[in-house]
Amino acid sequence: MRAAPEVSVARRIELLRTDFDGSFAEPARRHAAEHVELLAVRAGGRPYALRLSQTAGLHPDRPVTPLPSPLAALLGLAGFAGTVVPVFDLAALLGHPIAARPRWLVVAAGTPPLAFAFHDLDGHVRVTASAIVDEPDGGPGGGGLRGLVGLPGGARPIVDVPAARSVVHALAGHQHTREEEDRR
């Protein structure tokens, strides 16, 4: 009864070691352009996906200083490498806030610096572009969601970070400048 898992583990170690050693013998390869890097996240108890290319960093358990504000989605301010960044609750932005405090922060690419907080990280996945159903104009619910991706756990709505940024700006009454749009 004990022997079978031991054999199995030894076999797995052997395979792992073989794969690892073999990877050095393989020629240098690059990612094909048709693949898309995604973060599978969970905000407000619902599954979502984020394009990794639209983010600037992922941080767990980062302290957030609360800031008095009429915006319910604004959790506060957090510091990243000397920069003060406002943090917005992704679940609140998507319209279904919950009381639990989000653990994870993802820094949005672009300026002004902005971070979104979500509750759980399901993992980092790599899918083919064909697996993504793109919606350039947004879904029926509107907001920051653009398209769907089919994953082993089920289809997930893709949170488009620039769209979410636009929603935040709209809430804060901030107008995009051309430079900012270009910089994006």
Next chain:
Amino acid sequence: MMAGRTFGNKLALAFGLTLGLTVLIAATSVAALGFVVHSNNLVIASATDDLVGAQRLSTLMESRMSDFRAFMINKQQNFLDQSEASRAAFVAQIAKLRSTLVDRRSRALLDQVSAAEAQHYALLAPVIEKRKTFTDRNLISTVGSPAVGTARQAVQDGVAALVKQVGAAVEAARNRSAARAVQAVVVIIGLGSAAVACGAWTAWRLTRDLRREVGTAVGHIQSSSAQLESAAAQQAAGGRDQSGAMSEITTTISELLITSRQIAESAQRVSQIAEDTAEAARSGDATIEQTRASIAAIRTQVDQIVQHMLALGEKSQQIGGVADLVSELAEQTNILAINATIEASGAGEWGRRFAVVAEEIRKLADRTAGSAKEIRTLIEDVRGAVNTTVMATEIGAKAVDAGSRQFDDATDSFRRIGQLVATTNDATREIELSTKQQTSAVEQVNVAASDTARVSRETEASAVQTKQTAAHLSNLSGELLELVGTGRR
């Protein structure tokens, strides 16, 4: 008066009564005879003393007068002296009569005689003096006087009256004595009649009591004889039954004797078995001690197992902590790989190659996290198994304790069994001994039962004899009743 007395007492009382009456009659007769004799003596005394005394007065008077005449004629002093002596005797006789006479009338007549004599004596004194003065006898007639003669006649008449009166008194006394004798005869006849009546009454009472009491007693004797006869008949029948029963008892006792001997043999065998059992119990004691030591060793081993299991659980906890640390490292590595990928995506061609490396790092981190999770699961399994084992071991320890206690109880029971077996052995020996004694006692009982059977047969014979005697006694009672006169059969 007679109730509650025995017949002998009544007989003695009747004889005593009759004897008393006889004595009373005799005494009364003697008294009456004495009374009559006394009365006659009085009559005789009255006749002899008073009548003779009275008549002697007359004689003395005559003697005196004779002597006086002789003096008057002869004038000799001796006649005068004799005359004086006669007079003195007369006076003495009067005094004597005065003392003996009881009749008042006689006493009055005596007083009259005394007075007449005194007057006569007084009239004679001058005549005597005158006679002394002369010697011529012719002169004698001169000195006398008619008064003297009258006085002498009075004296003589008085004496005669006295004699007559005394004689009448004697006659009266004789008549009274006769009357008293008649009274005594009447009293004696009355008492004799009373004695005869009392004797007749006593005889009647005695006869009646004899008939009644003796009849009753004989009747009782007769009924008792009948009861005795029936009892003797029952006793004879009982004696026969008893004799038969004693024969059966003798047979049963013989069987009992055989059974007692068998019991004695069985008790001997039981004693042997009890001895073997006691030996086995003693050898069992050593086994019990070995088992007890084994149980103690098991208990120690179980305690050590529990300690080791607890240590294993603690180590598992520590391993879990290390696995958590590995998990944390894997997560941080994953985060770094993601951030590296993000960084690499903006670094052109080199960035893409770096992204491949970062992906490999991320895959390794995922695998590490999976392995840590697997370790975590395994550790949880181990901890559950440890907990289960500890609980099972503790239950086992408790079971060992309970088993130890039960074993102690069993040991005590075993020792008690050994003691009881020893007690049983003693009791069996006592039973064996008692049974032997019982056997000898049963033999004695057998002898006694044979004797009792013989005595029963003798009792039966004597009961038959008693029955015959009772019948004879009943007949005798009937004859005695006829003899007494009751006539009841």
